[in-house]
Amino acid sequence: MDYDVIIVGAGPGGIFAAWEFAHAEKPLKVAVLELGKPLDQRRCPIDGKKIKSCVGCKTCSIMSGFGGAGAFSDGKYNITNQFGGTLYEHVGKQQAIELMKYVDEINVTHGGEGTKLYSTANSEIKRMCLTNGLHLLDAQVRHLGTDKNYVVLENLYAELKEKVDFRFETAVTAIEKREGGGYRVFFEGGSLSCRACIISVGRSGSKWMESVCSSLNIPTKSNRVDIGLRVELPAEIFSHLTDQLYESKIVYRTKTYEDMVRTFCMNPHGVVVNENTNGIVTVNGHSYEDPAKHTANTNFALLVSKHFSLPFKDSNGYGESIARLSNMLGGGVIVQRFGDLVRGRRSTEQRIAESFVTPTLAATPGDLSLVIPKRILDGIIEMIYALDKIAPGTANDDTLLYGVEVKFYNMEVEIDERLETCCPGLFVIGDCSGVTHSLSHASASGVFAARCLMGEL
Ligand SMILES: Cc1cc2nc3c(=O)[nH]c(=O)nc-3n(C[C@H](O)[C@H](O)[C@H](O)COP(=O)(O)OP(=O)(O)OC[C@H]3O[C@@H](n4cnc5c(N)ncnc54)[C@H](O)[C@@H]3O)c2cc1C
Numbered sequence: 492m493d494y495d496v497i498i499v500g501a502g503p504g505g506i507f508a509a510w511e512f513a514h515a516e517k518p519l520k521v522a523v524l525e526l527g528k529p530l531d532q533r534r535c536p537i538d539g540k541k542i543k544s545c546v547g548c549k550t551c552s553i554m555s556g557f558g559g560a561g562a563f564s565d566g567k568y569n570i571t572n573q574f575g576g577t578l579y580e581h582v583g584k585q586q587a588i589e590l591m592k593y594v595d596e597i598n599v600t601h602g603g604e605g606t607k608l609y610s611t612a613n614s615e616i617k618r619m620c621l622t623n624g625l626h627l628l629d630a631q632v633r634h635l636g637t638d639k640n641y642v643v644l645e646n647l648y649a650e651l652k653e654k655v656d657f658r659f660e661t662a663v664t665a666i667e668k669r670e671g672g673g674y675r676v677f678f679e680g681g682s683l684s685c686r687a688c689i690i691s692v693g694r695s696g697s698k699w700m701e702s703v704c705s706s707l708n709i710p711t712k713s714n715r716v717d718i719g720l721r722v723e724l725p726a727e728i729f730s731h732l733t734d735q736l737y738e739s740k741i742v743y744r745t746k747t748y749e750d751m752v753r754t755f756c757m758n759p760h761g762v763v764v765n766e767n768t769n770g771i772v773t774v775n776g777h778s779y780e781d782p783a784k785h786t787a788n789t790n791f792a793l794l795v796s797k798h799f800s801l802p803f804k805d806s807n808g809y810g811e812s813i814a815r816l817s818n819m820l821g822g823g824v825i826v827q828r829f830g831d832l833v834r835g836r837r838s839t840e841q842r843i844a845e846s847f848v849t850p851t852l853a854a855t856p857g858d859l860s861l862v863i864p865k866r867i868l869d870g871i872i873e874m875i876y877a878l879d880k881i882a883p884g885t886a887n888d889d890t891l892l893y894g895v896e897v898k899f900y901n902m903e904v905e906i907d908e909r910l911e912t913c914c915p916g917l918f919v920i921g922d923c924s925g926v927t928h929s930l931s932h933a934s935a936s937g938v939f940a941a942r943c944l945m946g947e948l
Pocket of ligand 1: 499502503505555556558564565566567568569661662663691693694696756775777804810888920921922
């Protein structure tokens with residue numbers, strides 16, 4: 492065997508699995524194969540001046556490379572079982588929290604020193620939400636910030652590369668069972684054998700993950716897709732929430748359809764950014780820990796989950812089609828003033844220029860009602876009015892809405908309580924398993940899978 496364990500993907504799931512192996516009492520021979528570049532070579536060509544929109548690089552530096560999709564993220568590590576994934580269904584609630592705390596400790600001691608751990612256990616804000624039909628979820632949130640998150644990744648890599656073999660720009664194409672046990676992992680120009688394999692290819696690897704499941708007969712079930720918009724408004728409007736909680740996860744049940752709309756990824760004083768998933772440009776956001784990089788705005792997403800029943804199975808395809816529609820109309824992300832949306836007219840360059848909120852992303856002014864399905868858009872508008880009661884100003888005409896924000900979820904791979912598939916020694920972790928959807932849950936799943944394997948190997 493070339494290796495005891497091969498990890499596919501160097502996102503948080505892969506990194507923390509590698510971390511656990513690297514710190515084992517009895518060291519194992521471990522390799523990480525990653526299709527993207529090392530952290531210091533990851534560069535998105537969009538500079539906002541010469542290159543304003545996505546040019547479709549062969550591998551997207553935002554989504555791929557050491558650090559995975561989270562490398563340039565806001566670095567918000569949520570310690571909770573209430574959102575971010577359902578790891579607890581496999582490992583138990585207490586263990587899931589312990590694993591997330593373990594990851595948090597490693598982050599804090601590797602560059603995240605001095606960062607704040609927020610808690611939503613604030614009864615006054617909770618009460619204010621409840622009296623307005625809104626529900627605040629409980630969580631602890633470590634905000635590393637994009638800058639410190641990068642430093643943590645640099646430090647983890649410096650330590651890991653001494654003990655684990657990293658192969659970058661190595662896209663794994665197939666995984667086959669070896670006769671007599673173990674696996675052969677194929678990539679362009681070669682292959683390697685291993686006793687056990689951990690797949691952690693994230694959302695960007697979801698299509699490839701599907702092909703692995705079908706070739707190895709690993710059962711899967713179709714999952715959900717979240718569709719919505721990113722809201723951007725003056726930071727003062729949400730400051731009474733963000734100063735105390737940093738991120739507030741608020742859920743609202745719409746009166747019209749009884750759909751759930753929720754806030755997601757709140758970035759006080761942050762920026763709105765493009766996200767490219769397999770060539771489809773959607774919107775996201777992040778913020779920096781460094782006050783010098785703060786903007787005057789806060790942004791967050793409002794999302795509605797869409798679950799499908801048979802015979803339709805392609806929930807991601809549905810989300811992609813909506814995102815494609817916005818890309819077709821706007822050449823990328825569309826931005827619209829809330830006032831224009833409710834008056835049934837498109838936003839124009841002039842209306843955006845005259846707005847009191849200055850957009851942090853150069854998006855195309857347009858009409859989001861041409862893109863977002865009515866039921867979803869109605870729910871989002873209802874929630875904006877509900878949020879206006881706890882954060883007056885949310886429903887101002889100048890509040891900016893960017894679309895579309897889509898959270899693609901991988902189909903759920905059938906894995907047991909060890910995160911192992913029906914193929915012995917083949918583990919599927921992180922977002923590509925469909926079980927996690929966040930930095931903390933993905934990282935925790937990596938630690939857990941490595942611990943399970945260490946006992947065995
Ligand atoms: C802009 C942005 C901001 C975000 N902000 C937050 C946040 O603040 N908090 C939070 O909790 N979550 C956030 N997320 C989500 C978070 O980044 C993910 O949940 C997390 O990164 C999942 O980790 P992972 O290891 O499962 O997958 P990923 O991080 O996606 O890593 C998978 C890796 O596998 C590689 N790969 C894919 N296919 C192959 C292949 N065939 N061969 C080899 N390698 C392959 C990819 O290149 C990638 O590097 C954000 C995401 C984005 C895009």
